[in-house]
Amino acid sequence: MNLMKVFDWQERYAGRNIPYTDHELFDFDFPKTLTGKYLNEIAFPLGGIGTGCISVSGSGQLIDWEIFNRPNKGYRPDYTFFMLFAQSENEEPNFRVLEGRLQPPYQGYSHGAQMFKGFGFGPPREFGSGFLRMSECSFTGYFPFCRLDFADESLPIKVSTEAWSPFIPLNDEDSSLPVAIFDITLTNITEKKVKTTVALGLQNILGFPEFGKSESYWIDEGSHRGIVMTTHRHDQDSPRFGTMALLTPNDDITYQLNFAETHWFRATESLMDEFGTTGEFTGPKESVISPEGQAYVAHLGIKAELAPGESVTKTFVLAWLMPNFEKYWGERHVWKTYQGTKWESAKSVAEYVLENMPRLEGQTRKFADTFFSSTLPTYVLDAISSQMSILRTPTVTRLTDGILYGWEGCHVNHGCCEGTCTHVWSYAQTIAYLFPKLERDMREMDFAVNLRESDGHMQFRTELPPGTKAGHGFHAAADGQMGNVLRVYREWQLSGDDEWLKKMWTSVKKALEYAWVDWDKDKDGLLEGIHHNTLDIEYHGPETVCGSMYLSALRAGEEMARYLGDNESADEYRKVFESGKRLSDEMLFNGEYYYQRVPDGAEIPYQYGQGCIIDQVLGQWHARMYGLGDIYDPDHVKSAIASVFRYNFRDNFYNHHNPHRVYAINDDKGLLICTWPKGGRPKRSVTYAFECMIGFEYQVGAHLIYEGFLREGLSVCKAIRDRHDGYKRNPYNEFECGSHYARSMSNYSYLLALSGFRYSAPEKTIYFNPVICKDDFQCFFSVEGAWGIIKQRKTNYGKVITIKVVGGGMEINKLVSGDITVDNNDMIMVGSDTLEIPIIC
CATH class of the missing domain: 3.40.1720 (Streptococcus thermophilus LMG 18311 protein like)
Incomplete structure (x- = not known):
């Protein structure tokens, strides 16, 4: 591509070196295929919106089984891996685990109490660690699909596995199926006939972590067949109850419902000596129920005979249904998940997928093809698409009525910071565009349970169980509450649903005007009152992080009020806005950037004062996306956002002390939360100042592009994706306070900024x-x-x-x-x- 035709538009520069060359920034070669060390950290989530997920590693392992309505990082069921048998005519049989070769370390897992396995016992034999694997492996991600290509010079076939789950814009129903689909293409690369079987083991882990009395049985319905799993230990209302199904539409199969023997090493020996030499399973075929505390393993194999040069594709459909959500923190409650109200069992999910496979795959692939045809740089497409996967992870669930509920991110086995926290989720843009109905439902629930009718105070975390009214025992979050107002405006603009706006308007007015109760009592447009915010502290004195959100919300309020004929409110919002805009530019701009006026003589911890804070024109970013115009003097805004890049962006971290959380290190690049280029850092300065946090960075990067700083904005995005390159960190897990952090979905704004759409x-x-x-x-x-x-x-x-x-x-x-x-x-x-x-x- 002619680069001069690509980047002939850049209005201005931020006053520091661009850390990448133009060839690096304007790279349109998508998708990227990763190999070698860049496979190390990959975990690609498969599943539906709010269903939990199973992840595929860069080498093809099925890892992080997070299907039990909570995070479960690091968990892998025993003997649950793909295997391959292949035998050329008149040649010796070949047996492989269908994964890339294991990489160091080889000492064994060191977490958890373990006996005769784990650290000091080497890689687990239960994962087939000692079996031969494919000598060549590559990973290509193009969400909602990923592809693993395998080869081995000693084998007569090569294999390509495409893994996916339905993901279709505007269709949240089919995008919420708890299912993972594996289409495995086997190609004969010899001049002889080849007999082959590809197989998947599946341990019956239902009831996790309370195993036992689980049943696996075989079904054959004519058009499909496979293994269905349930549990008899837990009743159907228990949070431990669930079902799984492993089905295929292919008809030349082999299977077993349990190992015939498991004493000593008989389970792994049987895989090597029986399946590995014949491509057949010889274990029990009758329904089996496991003893207390045990979880049996079933296997399904699909067979094929390939002529020279022939290719065939075999399909595995793995579905799960855990219909009861448990509030596992604080006071315990259990309720039906949305999927639990729609589906009878995992079998019914898998059968629905098989019956509708051409449509589900066709529409999902059409989305992927359309999205990746965009002439946006490779790493921008990769950033936006990869973090769509957050919707498949335990960061979100769907409540009984289908409303999406989220944490900020995920601990290893616990949600991190519950309540669809408004001061985090107001950054996220992806859902509003891809699944706008889900966003509108979230707005309705938020205003219904979190708004205090008497004065408009909004609790910024939604409590569970569903329907719980807010207790209002803490500050409202100024940025989150004003973000709620802005998001109602956004949802209305995208939908044009006037009736919905009318229904929401009384509550939105109260939320907006709460600022005059607590933060801006004199209605001058500055937030002089103490106001909580997303850095988990309270600002004292006027500043422009929350202040710009307030002014943008006033503009949104004005537009909505005037449209609905509430001109009195619209006029008042405009008056306060104009005052705040003028005073902010007069009082809070130092000639380069906006700062905070801490009350004179006050020694208050966690303020930023004269600092150059990353989110100082956050509200202007929202205003650019929603068409609300200039919140401050446009020249001041351009200077401010350029200052964030000039002073807060680091080309590396070799000379940077960080006493906070470490999200960037060594040769990483990134934007710091706050710096003090003119001195004056308080001794107890604002929280997280020394960190890089991805959702903030994306917001600044896209805003830089809106203000004319094209290369600077692209550099921010590329720096993030370079940090998550598969070697250092997982490309499908951008973390802030926990894994799969919701704020990363602010990156959809790059698409809006670069297209001007x-x-x-x-x-x-x-x-x-x-x-x-x-x-x-x-x-x-x-x-x-x-x-x-x-x-x-x-x-x-x-x-x-x-x-x-x-x-x-x-x-x-x-x-x-x-x-x-x-x-x-x-x-x-x-x-x-x-x-x-x-x-x-």
């Missing part, structure tokens, strides 16, 4: 103004009711913008591209799903 459903207007590849640009889009691709192509007379709807439908009366506005009289329909808009310029 915004849709106002009330106006039926698309705004579109790409800043890279302007002569030949295309980008995925998704809004309420429709998703697809929007393109811009240079012509002799100007440019042509093409909007192709891939799924759903939308109304467009107007398109705004830069300074040019085109109404629907000048739009040309091409077929039933494509609109062409010629623009003369």
